[in-house]
Amino acid sequence: MSTGATTDGESIPEIEVSESAADExxxxxxxxxxxxxxxxxxxxxxxxxxxxxxxxxRFDTEPEGDDQVYEHHGLRVFVDPASMNYVGGSVLDFEGGLQGAGFHVENPNVVSECGCGESFRT
Structure with a gap:
């Protein structure tokens, strides 16, 4: 289930979630x-x-009224309108390994990231 996101009449690609991210x-x-x-x-x-x-x-008990709500592999993902402008078309993944496990956003809107990968610019 997802609701379509639009900004100024333009459609924004939805957020995808990998099965491993949803499971975690x-x-x-x-x-x-x-x-x-x-x-x-x-x-x-x-x-x-x-x-x-x-x-x-973060986890929320329910979406806010203006959130875009996506559902993949049983997980509901809430995105506010301002954030949607930056993350539309992204894939949320979960990676495990020796360097530490965690969620990772694969964002096609990013033009540069800092060296540690914790921040970005669009």
């Missing part, structure tokens, strides 16, 4: 005792980092 987030939501039929993962963009913008993620 759903497991974490369940561990927090949150209802995965209503609750979800909020993906947002904030000012910060050496490149100017950084991603934020």
């Amino acid at each position: 987030a759903l497991s974490l939501l369940d561990g927090e005792g949150m209802d995965t039929d209503i609750a979800g993962l909020r993906l947002f963009v904030q000012q910060g980092g050496c490149a100017g913008l950084s991603y934020g993620m």
Whole structure:
């Protein structure tokens, strides 16, 4: 399930979620005792980092009224309109490994990232 995002009449590509990211987030939501039929993962963009913008993620019990809501592999993802302008068309993935596990946003709108990969510029 997803709702179409538009900005000034132009369609913004939706957010995709890999199966591994959905599985990990759903497991974490369940561990927090949150209802995965209503609750979800909020993906947002904030000012910060050496490149100017950084991603934020948190669990929310429900979407806000103006959020875009996407559902992939049973995970609901909430994105506010301002953040949608920066992350439209992105893929949320989960990577594990010796260097540490975590969620990663593959964003086609990024023109440069800082050296550590924690912030970006569009």
